[in-house]
Amino acid sequence: MKKLKFPTAQTILLIIAALTAVLTWVIPSGKFDTLTYNKSENKFIRTSLGKTETLEASTETLKQLEIKIPLEKFTNGDIWKPISIPNTYKKVEATPQGIVAFIKSPIKGIIEASDIIFLVLFIGGLIGIMNYTGAFDAGISWLATTLKGHEYVLIILVTTLIAVGGTTFGLAEETIAFYPILIPIFLAAKYDAMVALGCIYIGSSIGTMCSTVNPFSAIIASDAAGINWTTGLTARIVMWAIGLTICIIYILRYAKRVKNDPTKSIIYDQKEDIEALFKKNISSSIKLTPKLTLILTAFALCFIVMVAGVSLLGWWFEEMIAVFFVGAILIGIIGQIKEYTFVDTFVKGAGDLLGVAIIIGIARGVSVLMDDGQISDTMLYYASNVTNGMNKGVFINAMLYIYGGLSFFIPSSSGMAVLTMPIMSPLADGVGVGRELIVNAYQYGMGLFAFINPTGLILASLAIVKVGYDKWLKFVMPLVIILVIFTMIVLTVSAYL
Incomplete structure (x- = not known):
């Protein structure tokens, strides 16, 4: 009898989408009224069951609606999405999602997630051009030689830098670009692909989890809660530092085991396939010439410009895609790649990440089913009622689990903030x-x-590395349990201080 294989990411997400569609037949439909600020007219727009009402953009209006958010948070653009109005939940006519809606959900999801999908495809094109030039191979060979005996530095450096990006500007989707680049480096350092995956994904996750000045979570959530974003900042910085330390120690211990004995790798059975995929052109004989160094510099500048644009200039997907596109063209010119070869290589590189793009679209389709079935607000309403009569410690830990559960259906941090706060x-x-x-x-x-x-992003990330979700769970669950216990202790102590 053949051994049963764990389903692919696409199948897992389609099963989740099907279960979500079933939930729309079980959970009552309902909606909160929402409030949006119209900057051009300096007015509030209240939406209730599809009907809109224009209100004065004033502190008095906010007071009447029991919204404890300062008016300037709306007028200066800190809150730009519709927010839920407290005590306005109403049941509405059920809109259960049937088979046709389920079939359409991945397509709708792909359309809605087109911005990040195009980012992924253009990154794939850029990676294809880089692989063609041989610059990656030369750089990896140089780095492997330079770090010989001190490879652990790579783990600390990559995890820390990505966690800094996560806590400051919400580095998450952008990390998809790092896997094809960094995995060969970790393999050359005698680690497995799980170490690279851990450094990138765990670094991003712990960074965004303990966001400090991230405008897409810490700042927008504080604004929506009616408090200054600096309130509680010190605690979040301490949480970030300790949480990051726990994560780095966890990855280092696993990495050391794998380096000493490759059979200890959770993905040892995939060792040859993964190395064939990511190390196929790597040769220690490749020299890092001035031309290849210039290509690597141009490539690194793409990410520096992207990070600076997102964190300082308010760039988003269109600008990020443009940066990678221009970077690919510039590298093609430096590498003296012929026009036909450039186009063919770029398209093939994009095609290599098409599967990842489809996974992102299917995941967004789950949110589409939730929205069309109008059950998101119902879940929020009942979740808010669960905490009635609880003491401080139980209350704040209940909120932790409520938000964890809600994030399954609302993975967007900014969307969660304005809907729930x-x-x-x-x-x-x-x-x-x-x-x-x-x-x-x-x-x-x-x-x-x-x-x-x-x-969220984990299945798309795993698809790049060709690692199954079951193996990721085996790797990361002990760390998650440690972090959950640590977080509950911190929140409980904070509630009584």
Whole structure:
């Protein structure tokens, strides 16, 4: 009898989508009223069951709606998405999602996620051009020689830098570009691909989980909770530092085991296939010439420009895609690649990541089913009622798990913040804890679940590395349990301080 194989990422997501469609037949449909700020007219627009009402953009309006967010947070653009209005939940006519909706959901998801999908495809094209020039191979050979005997430095450096990006500007989707680049380096250092995956994905996850100045989570959530984003900042910085240290130690211990004995690798049975995929052209005899050094410099500048643009200039997917496209052309010119060869290589490189792009689209399709079935607000409404009558410690830990659960259906950090904070943050007042703890519980709950959330980025990341979700769970679950216990202790202590 053949051994049963764990389903592919695409199959897992389609199963989740099917279960979500079934939930729309079980969970009642409902909606909160929403409030949006219209900058051009300096007015609030209240939407209730499809009907809109224009309101004065004033502090008095916010007070009447029981929204404790300063007016300037709307007028200066800090809050640009519709926010839920407290105590306005209404049941609506059920809109269960049937077989046709289920079939359409991946297509709708791909359309909705077109921005990140194009980013992935253009990154694939750039990687294809880089592989053609041989610059990667020369750089990896040089790095392997330079770090000989000190390969652990690579783990500390990569995990820390990515965690810094996560905590400052929400480095997450962008990390998909790093896997094809860094995995060969880790393999050359005698580690397995799981170490590279851990450094990149865990670094990003712990960084975004403990966001400090990240405008897409810490700042927008604090604004939506009606508090200054610096409130609770010190605690989040300490949490980031300790959490990152735990993660690095965890990865280092696994990496040391694998380096000493490759059979200890969780993905040892895939060793030859993965090395064939990522080390096929690597040769220690390749010299790092001035031309190849210039190509690597141009490649590195793509990421420096992208990070600077996102964190300082408010860039988003269009600008990031343009950076990688221009970078590919520049590298093609430096490498003196013929026009036909350039186009063919770029398209093939993009094609290599097409499977990843489809996974991202299917994952977004789950959110589409939730929205079309109108059950997201219902789940939020019942989740907010669960905490009634709880003491401080139980309350804040319940919020941690509520946010972890909600993030399965709402993986967007900014979307979660504006949907839930106006509803959840006032609950802190009744229990007697600071609203910054709700912001922390939101970040930590989403962040912890992000380590394993199949509707997040993990399945797309695993698809690049060709590693199964079951093997990732085997690798990461002990770390997740450690972080959950640590987080619960921190939140409990914080609630009583």
